[in-house]
Amino acid sequence: MNVVVQNIDRAEQEIIDGLAALGVSTVHEAQGRKGLLADYMRPIYSGVRIAGSAVTISAPPCDNWMLHVAIEQVKPGDILVLAPTSPSNSGYFGDLLATSAKARGCKGLVIDAGTRDVADLREMQFPVWSKAVFAQGTVKETLGSVNVPVVCAGELVNAGDVIIADDDGVCVVRREEAADVLEKARAREANEAEKRAKLASGVLGLDMYQMRERLAEKGLKYV
Amino acid sequence: MNVVVQNIDRAEQEIIDGLAALGVSTVHEAQGRKGLLADYMRPIYSGVRIAGSAVTISAPPCDNWMLHVAIEQVKPGDILVLAPTSPSNSGYFGDLLATSAKARGCKGLVIDAGTRDVADLREMQFPVWSKAVFAQGTVKETLGSVNVPVVCAGELVNAGDVIIADDDGVCVVRREEAADVLEKARAREANEAEKRAKLASGVLGLDMYQMRERLAEKGLKYV
Amino acid sequence: MNVVVQNIDRAEQEIIDGLAALGVSTVHEAQGRKGLLADYMRPIYSGVRIAGSAVTISAPPCDNWMLHVAIEQVKPGDILVLAPTSPSNSGYFGDLLATSAKARGCKGLVIDAGTRDVADLREMQFPVWSKAVFAQGTVKETLGSVNVPVVCAGELVNAGDVIIADDDGVCVVRREEAADVLEKARAREANEAEKRAKLASGVLGLDMYQMRERLAEKGLKYV
Amino acid sequence: MNVVVQNIDRAEQEIIDGLAALGVSTVHEAQGRKGLLADYMRPIYSGVRIAGSAVTISAPPCDNWMLHVAIEQVKPGDILVLAPTSPSNSGYFGDLLATSAKARGCKGLVIDAGTRDVADLREMQFPVWSKAVFAQGTVKETLGSVNVPVVCAGELVNAGDVIIADDDGVCVVRREEAADVLEKARAREANEAEKRAKLASGVLGLDMYQMRERLAEKGLKYV
Amino acid sequence: MNVVVQNIDRAEQEIIDGLAALGVSTVHEAQGRKGLLADYMRPIYSGVRIAGSAVTISAPPCDNWMLHVAIEQVKPGDILVLAPTSPSNSGYFGDLLATSAKARGCKGLVIDAGTRDVADLREMQFPVWSKAVFAQGTVKETLGSVNVPVVCAGELVNAGDVIIADDDGVCVVRREEAADVLEKARAREANEAEKRAKLASGVLGLDMYQMRERLAEKGLKYV
Amino acid sequence: MNVVVQNIDRAEQEIIDGLAALGVSTVHEAQGRKGLLADYMRPIYSGVRIAGSAVTISAPPCDNWMLHVAIEQVKPGDILVLAPTSPSNSGYFGDLLATSAKARGCKGLVIDAGTRDVADLREMQFPVWSKAVFAQGTVKETLGSVNVPVVCAGELVNAGDVIIADDDGVCVVRREEAADVLEKARAREANEAEKRAKLASGVLGLDMYQMRERLAEKGLKYV
Numbered sequence A, B, C, D, E, F: 001m002n003v004v005v006q007n008i009d010r011a012e013q014e015i016i017d018g019l020a021a022l023g024v025s026t027v028h029e030a031q032g033r034k035g036l037l038a039d040y041m042r043p044i045y046s047g048v049r050i051a052g053s054a055v056t057i058s059a060p061p062c063d064n065w066m067l068h069v070a071i072e073q074v075k076p077g078d079i080l081v082l083a084p085t086s087p088s089n090s091g092y093f094g095d096l097l098a099t100s101a102k103a104r105g106c107k108g109l110v111i112d113a114g115t116r117d118v119a120d121l122r123e124m125q126f127p128v129w130s131k132a133v134f135a136q137g138t139v140k141e142t143l144g145s146v147n148v149p150v151v152c153a154g155e156l157v158n159a160g161d162v163i164i165a166d167d168d169g170v171c172v173v174r175r176e177e178a179a180d181v182l183e184k185a186r187a188r189e190a191n192e193a194e195k196r197a198k199l200a201s202g203v204l205g206l207d208m209y210q211m212r213e214r215l216a217e218k219g220l221k222y223v
Helices: A013-022 A024-030 A065-073 A095-103 A118-123 A175-200 A212-218 B013-022 B024-030 B065-073 B095-103 B118-123 B175-200 B212-218 C013-022 C024-030 C065-073 C095-103 C118-123 C175-200 C212-218 D013-022 D024-030 D065-072 D095-103 D118-123 D175-200 D212-218 E013-022 E024-030 E065-072 E095-103 E118-123 E175-200 E212-218 F013-022 F024-030 F065-073 F095-103 F118-123 F175-200 F212-218
Strands: A050-059 A079-084 A091-093 A108-115 A128-133 A150-152 A155-157 A162-166 A169-173 B050-059 B079-084 B091-093 B108-115 B128-133 B150-152 B155-157 B162-166 B169-173 C050-059 C079-084 C091-093 C108-115 C128-133 C150-152 C155-157 C162-166 C169-173 D050-059 D079-084 D091-093 D108-115 D128-133 D150-152 D155-157 D162-166 D169-173 E050-059 E079-084 E091-093 E108-115 E128-133 E150-152 E155-157 E162-166 E169-173 F050-059 F079-084 F091-093 F108-115 F128-133 F150-152 F155-157 F162-166 F169-173
Touching: A013 A024, A013 A050, A013 A162, A013 A175, A024 A162, A024 A169, A024 A175, A050 A065, A050 A108, A050 A150, A065 A079, A065 A095, A079 A091, A079 A150, A079 A162, A091 A128, A095 A118, A095 B175, A108 A162, A118 A128, A155 A169, A169 A175, A175 C095, B013 B024, B013 B050, B013 B162, B013 B175, B024 B162, B024 B169, B024 B175, B050 B065, B050 B108, B050 B150, B065 B079, B065 B095, B079 B150, B079 B162, B091 B128, B095 B118, B095 C175, B108 B162, B118 B128, B155 B169, B169 B175, C013 C024, C013 C050, C013 C162, C013 C175, C024 C162, C024 C169, C024 C175, C050 C065, C050 C108, C050 C150, C065 C079, C065 C095, C079 C150, C079 C162, C091 C128, C095 C118, C108 C162, C118 C128, C155 C169, C169 C175, D013 D024, D013 D050, D013 D162, D013 D175, D024 D162, D024 D169, D024 D175, D050 D065, D050 D108, D050 D150, D065 D079, D065 D095, D079 D150, D079 D162, D091 D128, D095 D118, D095 F175, D108 D162, D118 D128, D155 D169, D169 D175, D175 E095, E013 E024, E013 E050, E013 E162, E013 E175, E024 E162, E024 E169, E024 E175, E050 E065, E050 E108, E050 E150, E065 E079, E065 E095, E079 E150, E079 E162, E091 E128, E095 E118, E108 E162, E118 E128, E155 E169, E169 E175, E175 F095, F013 F024, F013 F050, F013 F162, F013 F175, F024 F162, F024 F169, F024 F175, F050 F065, F050 F108, F050 F150, F065 F079, F065 F095, F079 F091, F079 F150, F079 F162, F091 F128, F095 F118, F108 F162, F118 F128, F155 F169, F169 F175
Parallel strands: A050 A079, A079 A108, A091 A108, A108 A128, B050 B079, B079 B108, B091 B108, B108 B128, C050 C079, C079 C108, C091 C108, C108 C128, D050 D079, D079 D108, D091 D108, D108 D128, E050 E079, E079 E108, E091 E108, E108 E128, F050 F079, F079 F108, F091 F108, F108 F128
Antiparallel strands: A050 A162, A150 A155, A162 A169, B050 B162, B150 B155, B162 B169, C050 C162, C150 C155, C162 C169, D050 D162, D150 D155, D162 D169, E050 E162, E150 E155, E162 E169, F050 F162, F150 F155, F162 F169
């Protein structure tokens, strides 16, 4: 059955903003090295970092009808996440849909398929992480669903989960774990600043992390 | 038999310029969603849009001899289109060939193989859409043909067909259909400007395209 | 057995600098079209050209421990070259390791696996050529070796070999052949300047290289 | 946190057997064209069809420790389903593990990674569907979890879901939907027998499905 | 416009049979090393060699409607050739369509997409060369065309061209060149029998083809 | 410089036979999990296991001339190992070359490129491990070298190294380490027979390897 779930829970805005400030790699580590979408998900232009609540779309291959349905469900700050039900590199998304999504306050799109009009999207600063850049047109014939759980680029994404996306890729954080993950990520970040300073001064990781003894125990030989 | 076809018909310049102004996605849609080369054909630098008549090259794998032959056949505004007879990612094209092609008025290269010297090509603003960036050298041992029909990245390209290439990829338009396609593409573009304004103002695609009834008929449930 | 080779021979600095000035494609041609790493090795940002002596790392899949060990072996101007013992796209390298490597004078990293924190690496201008950009974390559990011969992206690299890397990819030159390759590459470059000028003036490669006769002998027909 | 869930619900055996009799394509269609794992999941030998309850494994890349843990949780008729937390083609599974799994009544393995000893597995008739055949050894260093939800080859699999696997690939059916899916799949199968007889006698699908009118309406021209 | 071309010219049966007897590699060489479809086109089971006239299908992605239309156009001995208008690995073809095609005398299918029910197809001995084995269902919503020129797996195929397919892959021969290609292929084959006997007796290719002098001229050194 | 090294050292025949009896996975493990060629190297037919001394070939892309040169260097029991200097999937090898190689006592071919005539090769029982099956013809224009070190499918292979190949893939053992590796592999194999019997009787790996304590220490929870 094809459904549109209209009311979804979202994480608090300050938690989302906190995660955005930390970025994909730090958040991924902080939550136990999970939640990363596949490495073929690349930004159409670099230098952007966003976070937002996922409005999920399960769409048929080569059919972008559900994007129009999903945009109505977007609240300011949300991120659209589209997973096709069968692999597709068609260009589901372009400048008209981006205009509409942006007008609703959407911050970006994560799509396990193709996008197009990328020069326009870059100009209007609407970021997209996609599997392909491809102009191939899509149809509007078959229903899908909005705000149901989807598997996007190898990761389960529920509506309302927090999406973080930057030049390193895309990471999903469960809504109910977001506050805890933020806390851990901040601790990690704080911890890293000090390490960074030491390393920049020339201290070796071997010494800072006290690795020499364990390396020797494991049998590493210097020759 | 290996041939060089010297006289080819080209579309009128104003048609070519018209198509260049509209870009790959619009032209692809306007001609019935056909003509797109495979999505692995990517520009070596972004932000360029060109259109021109195809001077086609059928070349042996890892042999770039025919590029020299083809450049003599280039008229100002043309685009070189190279298809190897067997898959190859070797670097058929670099800064010397680009210098020569540019001196003849060539606007760019579309190659289902590799290119190299990409920093130089970007500096001299000679755009290339290719399957690979790879420095691997090629030989000059075996003949191919120039201005014969080729299959490049999955699409048939005839000499004199119009090539449009931008950040979305590459599209081919049959020479004899180019005027008609331009007309349809312009109509599409005109139509889109109005839609874009509406969507930017917050009108939903669901309403603008009157999709709600058909979605309900197909059985979409809002929960 | 897992070893760290501490004393390696390096090519002379002026030879390394000479190769850096010429770039990957020229050096690759000059040494007989060999030494290129696979074309999937791409820079995380464009516009950089470096050369340096290889400090090699043979690392287990998804385990970046040996990077810390290797950084101690870096002398100013060196380039780290990491090859996993089994294919991996995990993110072995990020901003902390880059900070440490840079503090030791390391010029860059060539890694047949993934890297992360690419926005930070671009900002700090630490160039990386990698197979993937991927935030996936790695462990520090299993030993590898440093400064042993490795096969990286399809090419054998010995510690102390000269690595040249730019927008065209990565090329390795044997240390003992570096002086000879530099001489040949300079000759090639000198030769190319004159050719470039001729081609820019409109002289055809067909005439400049006197190809017409050989093409006719091979049977090329103009129609 | 790493956990082993010891008590999982399974579908009734006769439902599982019923699904096994129908096969992947029929079951996939009957449940609304969902549940298929990616097409790179291929059997190591052909001619086998199995169904069973999923015992799921979330394993670190290149680490097969959790397979030993999971085998203890297998009940006769179960199928092991392993998903690495980061892409890996290493050979997690071979003849010793197969011997152990078979002794516990395990019917087969579905693994989004590599397997090895495939000649032995074929001889002992222990079927595996995998992403790769690769002898690369794995370690036993890092924990994962057993009987938690995993995303395997692009599909969510919960412990106790029904797995069907044959030469067409692998399909997952939610445990709670299995009875309903079986009913629909049997109806589809029954319906197909009659169609098959008609088509074998030379009746065209165009006539049997009464497609001619709709094709004409859509504008298909016979020339 | 979507059309079905009803009357196509076919090569003579004895020419087709002659080409079938020689196989893909010999025919490919005899026609000047052209006409090979991409190497990802693999048979679903091995040990079959067929040849026949192409009934071509241009189909939308993930939509197999046109297969029903095409089967009506099949004459005994023909081979169906399907090319999607955008890349797709969906399972366009299964046992019902195979039953229908076989009833019409169709010898096999060449499809640049997915097929399913492969165990059934093997049992009924209906050979298929495809890009993927995948059970993913398709729709019947959008028109395509039958017996128009298509680009299938990188090669242009016209309706009525001769298709040869075996364990080495798929080759297309232009209908109008088929008689000539057969003659050349037979000459090649006759020539090879004698060579095979010599090589089997231990004569080296170096001597049989008199390669030693040319190798020496090119500079090969024996050390 | 292109050379043919005529005298190479080989491992003793009984060592080679010993390694053949143990197979790829066991040998790979016994030598410390190294030496495996990439997993895309697949046998053209299954059920074969061979071992022999490598006669190596460095060949230009799409040029199979050096195979003829190499066959003269084959001694009974040797295995040909071909690595192209740039990636190629062309069909370097077919039934004529196999006939010649077999007449010289060659046991098989390992080629990081394409092979053809695979039905014939299967019938004559000449096994090949290759990256592709592809009929694409090659030329005989450019020299390569024989019995020099090559990188084949990601691994360094020296002339005279021992190659083991079976359904699990291909493994290389350094000639000078072969005796030692054989000893370790036999110890491993002996050790495995006992384990296999225990596991077959239902003993769990958890108990046989005494893993439970270490799992608990690492924090695994049973729920």
